Amino acid sequence: MSEQKELKVEDIKTEAEEKRCPVQKSLYYVSKFLSDIMCGKCFPCALGTYEAKKRLENIISGKSTEADVFIIKRIANDMLEASRCKKGKDTARFVLEWMKSDALKDHLEGICHDRECLALIEYRIVPDKCIMCGECQVVCKPNAIVGEKMKPYFSGYLPFEIRQKRCTKCGDCIKVCPTGAIVVIDTKVKEEVKG
Ligand code: SF4
Ligand code: SF4
Ligand code: SF4
Known part of the structure; x- marks a missing residue:
């Protein structure tokens, strides 16, 4: 033994x-x-x-x-x-x-500056910076991102958004976003976490 x-x-x-x-x-x-x-x-x-x-x-x-x-x-x-x-x-x-x-x-006060306490943070997409490329959706394993990719000559798209209940806060989407449109915010204070 x-x-x-x-x-x-x-x-x-x-x-x-x-x-x-x-x-x-x-x-x-x-x-x-x-x-x-x-x-x-x-x-x-x-x-x-x-x-x-x-x-x-x-x-x-x-x-x-x-x-x-x-x-x-x-x-x-x-x-x-x-x-x-x-x-x-x-x-x-x-x-x-x-x-x-x-x-x-x-x-x-609800802030983890190191972003390791997942209950205190949320991932969000800033609409003004999003070019609707869909890269984040491709890498999101739990399918937490909704939205429609931009196609030429079409309008009326569903904007890209993260469904918080499905998001595991893995951070994969941030790594691939070409425009820095995905940010981490403090859940309680609703402010972007300063890196
Ligand atoms: S300090 Fe903890 S580990 Fe050390 S003797 Fe006491 S109970 Fe045991
Ligand atoms: S943090 Fe992870 S789970 Fe959440 S939206 Fe981004 S890729 Fe998906
Ligand atoms: S990767 Fe960034 S720019 Fe592309 S759809 Fe996602 S949030 Fe928008």
């Missing part, structure tokens, strides 16, 4: 660092940490990491309140103080380091 390999916190941290958004880094790290066998010797680590994961999920889904941020920081500070092993203390240190940025405050 093969033994489960113990996860090294430094390895999880390296993987988490591949994400850009500090909230996504923290969530990735905590989720991985929880997927390992939990020894449960100290309360803040054993229960706190689970609670922190739930709170981080609230933040990325756009349903967070200041209480989520407060509790995540409190859990991390308690873990730093009360964890018995280096693994628990390191976990708290990493999360606190990521939470230092302004990203949390921005997420509470």
Whole structure:
């Protein structure tokens, strides 16, 4: 029978660092940490990491309140103080380091500048810039883009538009649009995300 390999916190941290958004880094790290066998010797680590994961999920889904941020920081500070092993203390240190940025405050206002929290963004087509070439439709796997390609001597076309319910926010359409007509906006504030 093969033994489960113990996860090294430094390895999880390296993987988490591949994400850009500090909230996504923290969530990735905590989720991985929880997927390992939990020894449960100290309360803040054993229960706190689970609670922190739930709170981080609230933040990325756009349903967070200041209480989520407060509790995540409190859990991390308690873990730093009360964890018995280096693994628990390191976990708290990493999360606190990521939470230092302004990203949390921005997420509470519905903005993920790194565009990794998909619940907070939407892809939109700017009609004035769209030349109705249909390239975006070709690459959109979930068929989320409606619209009719421009043909000579015909008029009255259905404009190109993204059906939000079908859009998986993969970003493939943006890469092929020749005119930059597709933009990413913040769902809550309805403004184009500045790159
Ligand atoms: S801090 Fe260490 S000893 Fe305490 S529950 Fe976490 S992993 Fe176990
Ligand atoms: S982001 Fe992806 S799923 Fe959404 S419209 Fe563009 S290609 Fe389609
Ligand atoms: S690729 Fe761009 S220009 Fe072409 S139809 Fe789509 S949004 Fe319009």
